[in-house]
Amino acid sequence: MNTSQTDSLPRSLEDDRPALRSTLEGGSHLLACLDFDGTLAPIVENPDEATPLTKAEQALEGLAADPEVTTAIVSGRALADVRGRIDTPSIYAGNHGLELARNGSLAVHPIARKRADRLDTVCAVLETVLEPVPNVRIENKRLTGTVHLRSVPAASRPVVRRTTREIVEWIAGDDLELSSGKCILEIGPSIQWGKGDAVELIAADLPRDTIPVYVGDDVTDESAFRAVEPEGIGVRVGTDRSTDASVQVRSPEDVTAFLRWLGSDGVDHLE
Numbered sequence: 001m002n003t004s005q006t007d008s009l010p011r012s013l014e015d016d017r018p019a020l021r022s023t024l025e026g027g028s029h030l031l032a033c034l035d036f037d038g039t040l041a042p043i044v045e046n047p048d049e050a051t052p053l054t055k056a057e058q059a060l061e062g063l064a065a066d067p068e069v070t071t072a073i074v075s076g077r078a079l080a081d082v083r084g085r086i087d088t089p090s091i092y093a094g095n096h097g098l099e100l101a102r103n104g105s106l107a108v109h110p111i112a113r114k115r116a117d118r119l120d121t122v123c124a125v126l127e128t129v130l131e132p133v134p135n136v137r138i139e140n141k142r143l144t145g146t147v148h149l150r151s152v153p154a155a156s157r158p159v160v161r162r163t164t165r166e167i168v169e170w171i172a173g174d175d176l177e178l179s180s181g182k183c184i185l186e187i188g189p190s191i192q193w194g195k196g197d198a199v200e201l202i203a204a205d206l207p208r209d210t211i212p213v214y215v216g217d218d219v220t221d222e223s224a225f226r227a228v229e230p231e232g233i234g235v236r237v238g239t240d241r242s243t244d245a246s247v248q249v250r251s252p253e254d255v256t257a258f259l260r261w262l263g264s265d266g267v268d269h270l271e
């Protein structure tokens with residue numbers, strides 16, 4: 001990266017500096033995979049208003065300009081949605097890894113594609129049935145769906161959870177399943193496929209001694225941490241629960257500082 005100065009690591013990562021350097025020394029290329037909400041973009045009440053921090057975007061642009069670095073966004077959002085919010089990386093995985101755009105082509109998980117009509121029906125029925133609940137929001141992402149609870153009054157949340165579970169079971173049986181995230185219920189195909197699988201696919205195209213780095217904040221990011229560790233570096237945003245990431249930072253501001261450090265001091269340690 002063309003930077004004349006070395007940036008500092010976030011204070012919470014200072015103790016990890018020797019381990020980070022020695023991991024990077026093992027490779028000649030870096031794969032930097034970033035989650036979007038809660039990682040590059042602070043969590044906000046209205047999902048339509050999520051925007052990356054300007055400095056985070058700039059730090060990512062700096063990394064992406066380095067020929068020794070490949071950057072990717074790996075998001076729970078629909079691919080087209082997240083791509084419209086940040087356009088720096090060359091690779092995008094959307095819907096928790098069920099769709100992957102790279103090298104000018106788009107791959108969609110075949111089972112997720114087959115179950116998309118059922119997902120669409122579930123979302124349409126939920127729109128109608130949950131309509132009386134104040135501020136509930138159904139995000140139909142074509143391959144997965146999200147029921148947003150953040151603005152729903154606490155007293156109404158149990159009924160939203162129960163109704164969603166019943167409707168998914170009634171319409172899709174075992175073909176779709178429910179999981180949870182930050183104030184959301186996620187509805188998706190019941191298959192063993194997640195962000196970690198997408199990260200492995202992306203890494204398989206890169207030089208063998210690529211060091212994979214994954215930064216994320218939510219439950220679906222855990223499979224990606226497991227995919228990159230221990231040869232690479234998993235960075236969890238948040239300190240409120242246990243994680244398979246080996247390092248933790250507190251906020252998207254810390255992620256920005258980490259990305260800046262990676263682009264200056266970090267890449268200098270690659271072979």
Ligand SMILES: O=P(O)(O)OC[C@H]1O[C@H](O[C@H]2O[C@H](CO)[C@@H](O)[C@H](O)[C@H]2O)[C@H](O)[C@@H](O)[C@@H]1O
Nearest residue numbers: 036037043044045047075076077150182183184
């Ligand atoms: O994997 P990600 O890129 O982090 O996407 C996970 C979900 O992010 C979005 O929801 C979350 O962010 C919203 C905006 O800050 C917030 O209102 C919501 O409570 C969070 O859960 C997105 O809307 C979902 O589709 C993604 O699955």
